[in-house]
Amino acid sequence: MADPADTRDAALLAPIERTGRGFYWTVGLLSLLILWGAVAYWTQFDEGLGVTGLHQPVSWGFYVTNFVFFIGISHAGTLISAILRLSKAEWRRPITRMAEVITVMVLFIGAGQILVDLGRPDRMMNIIRYGRYQSPLLWDATSISAYLTASMIYLYIPMIPDIAILRDRVRKRKLLYSVLAMGWTGSEHQQKVLNRAIAIMAVLVIPIAVSVHTVVSFVFSMTLQPMWRSTIFGPYFVVGAIFSGIAALIVAMLVFRKAYGLHGYLKPIHFRYLGQLLLVMSLLWFYFTFAEYLTAYYGNEPEEMHVFWAKFSGPFWPFFWGMAVTNFVIPVLCLVRLGRHTIGKVLTASLSVTVGMWLERFIIVVPTLSNPRLPFGEGIYFPTWVEWGELAGSFALFALFFVLFTKLFPVISIWEIREGREVGLKEVEERLLTYLPETAEPRHAEPERGW
Amino acid sequence: MRRLTSAPDRTVRALQWGIAAGTVLFIGAIILWITHLIRTAWRLGDVPSASIGISLVAIPVFLTVLGVGLYVFWGLLTDRSER
Numbered sequence: 001m002a003d004p005a006d007t008r009d010a011a012l013l014a015p016i017e018r019t020g021r022g023f024y025w026t027v028g029l030l031s032l033l034i035l036w037g038a039v040a041y042w043t044q045f046d047e048g049l050g051v052t053g054l055h056q057p058v059s060w061g062f063y064v065t066n067f068v069f070f071i072g073i074s075h076a077g078t079l080i081s082a083i084l085r086l087s088k089a090e091w092r093r094p095i096t097r098m099a100e101v102i103t104v105m106v107l108f109i110g111a112g113q114i115l116v117d118l119g120r121p122d123r124m125m126n127i128i129r130y131g132r133y134q135s136p137l138l139w140d141a142t143s144i145s146a147y148l149t150a151s152m153i154y155l156y157i158p159m160i161p162d163i164a165i166l167r168d169r170v171r172k173r174k175l176l177y178s179v180l181a182m183g184w185t186g187s188e189h190q191q192k193v194l195n196r197a198i199a200i201m202a203v204l205v206i207p208i209a210v211s212v213h214t215v216v217s218f219v220f221s222m223t224l225q226p227m228w229r230s231t232i233f234g235p236y237f238v239v240g241a242i243f244s245g246i247a248a249l250i251v252a253m254l255v256f257r258k259a260y261g262l263h264g265y266l267k268p269i270h271f272r273y274l275g276q277l278l279l280v281m282s283l284l285w286f287y288f289t290f291a292e293y294l295t296a297y298y299g300n301e302p303e304e305m306h307v308f309w310a311k312f313s314g315p316f317w318p319f320f321w322g323m324a325v326t327n328f329v330i331p332v333l334c335l336v337r338l339g340r341h342t343i344g345k346v347l348t349a350s351l352s353v354t355v356g357m358w359l360e361r362f363i364i365v366v367p368t369l370s371n372p373r374l375p376f377g378e379g380i381y382f383p384t385w386v387e388w389g390e391l392a393g394s395f396a397l398f399a400l401f402f403v404l405f406t407k408l409f410p411v412i413s414i415w416e417i418r419e420g421r422e423v424g425l426k427e428v429e430e431r432l433l434t435y436l437p438e439t440a441e442p443r444h445a446e447p448e449r450g451w
Numbered sequence: 452m453r454r455l456t457s458a459p460d461r462t463v464r465a466l467q468w469g470i471a472a473g474t475v476l477f478i479g480a481i482i483l484w485i486t487h488l489i490r491t492a493w494r495l496g497d498v499p500s501a502s503i504g505i506s507l508v509a510i511p512v513f514l515t516v517l518g519v520g521l522y523v524f525w526g527l528l529t530d531r532s533e534r
Contacts, residue, residue: 131488133502138488142509145481150516153474157523175459179466182527193526197519204515 037393076245077103326356
């Protein structure tokens with residue numbers, strides 16, 4: 001696979017070998033945000049959930065919104081990476097690593113939101129000791145554990161040849177790279193083992209990823225709450241997850257392209273293809289949203305309509321219409337023609353979708369709780385500085401994890417890029433020939449009978 | 452496989468097998484936890500069918516992931532051929 005002496009991809013090793021001033025500024029800024037989050041969490045831990053805007057009837061607010069949002073973004077990774085690998089899309093090579101890293105990082109952050117939401121994290125032990133599988137919350141815990149485990153292995157296995165390159169080339173962290181390289185020599189046997197394992201994991205993670213977000217939707221749709229009980233919530237959540245995942249991946253790619261000068265690897269064509277995928281997902285998201293709201297409107301059930309109008313023209317209208325504009329109007333306008341200014345348009349659309357999908361999660365979670373079916377009385381949710389701090393801290397923690405990862409490991413798979421150069425071109429040509437009909441026509445072909 | 456003559460080599464190899472063992476422990480602990488929840492549901496007569504139903508899907512997934520991980524660790528660490 002990869003020859004350690006090959007110096008063509010030095011740009012990919014540069015961030016690991018040298019650390020610039022920008023890195024320290026970034027870490028410093030992110031640490032400040034994380035500190036804000038830590039102070040907020042400590043205040044909540046010390047004084048209880050009363051310092052947040054959570055109360056009856058709105059007991060889920062920013063934390064559960066963040067949970068659904070982060071778990072959704074995790075689909076970027078594994079799902080996109082696995083699908084591109086299985087379909088042998090050659091343009092995947094500089095993308096897959098980033099996608100897989102996003103998955104693992106945000107799963108940790110997403111699962112952490114539940115701990116924050118618990119108020120008393122020691123009560124996590126109750127779930128471990130006395131958890132009841134009748135609760136969709138525990139289905140969630142199980143499926144997220146499976147997804148996290150599978151994603152970590154799916155991230156690690158394709159990294160092994162790159163870690164071996166680091167072991168042989170980089171002077172720092174010799175022990176770490178030697179251990180993680182697992183004795184990789186690039187022998188035929190090792191390549192066979194690695195390729196087989198990657199192929200199995202790519203097949204395995206797709207149903208796991210789909211099931212995880214379906215199960216996340218069950219937390220809502222298994223209840224009898226208005227505008228939550230819906231049979232299409234599973235696919236609706238999966239579509240939203242892939243949608244936000246692609247957007248997050250594009251933003252991450254553009255940030256690291258700029259920061260580490262990876263213009264030669266992440267080219268406009270990659271952003272064009274991902275932009276087209278984002279456009280398709282935007283249209284699909286609109287279709288599901290339309291179907292969901294039309295069904296509720298047509299049913300005209302009083303409790304459902306209460307929530308419906310709260311979103312459309314009631315106290316939640318800025319979030320609802322903001323969601324519609326950022327998830328549909330802006331992306332479609334930006335992505336429908338990608339001939340010129342591709343990168344600017346794709347970045348605008350992706351940032352818009354990232355905001356829009358957070359709003360979508362918020363608009364699913366909060367309005368229903370504000371207008372419950374049971375006669376609790378209505379309530380409005382106003383997050384306090386504690387929740388804003390947790391929100392900022394969570395995003396900063398994700399960014400910090402990602403930045404630290406790029407200082408330890410290549411953010412683009414070196415061996416896959418080299419493999420693309422060395423054998424990919426020939427393979428594509430051979431594969432293309434197998435797709436096409438034979439070019440040599442038989443001289444006296446018999447006329448076809450019947451049709 | 453290169454002969455592990457020096458102490459650092461042996462340390463590296465021990466740590467690599469340690470990672471493999473850690474993977475087994477981590478996934479094994481999750482499977483044990485799921486089994487514990489089935490046992491608790493069964494003991495309390497608390498709809499054990501739900502627990503068993505979920506576990507029938509979850510445990511094989513974890514075992515498959517563990518199998519792939521071990522296949523890679525074993526395949527790489529016991530490889531005797533050079534490039």
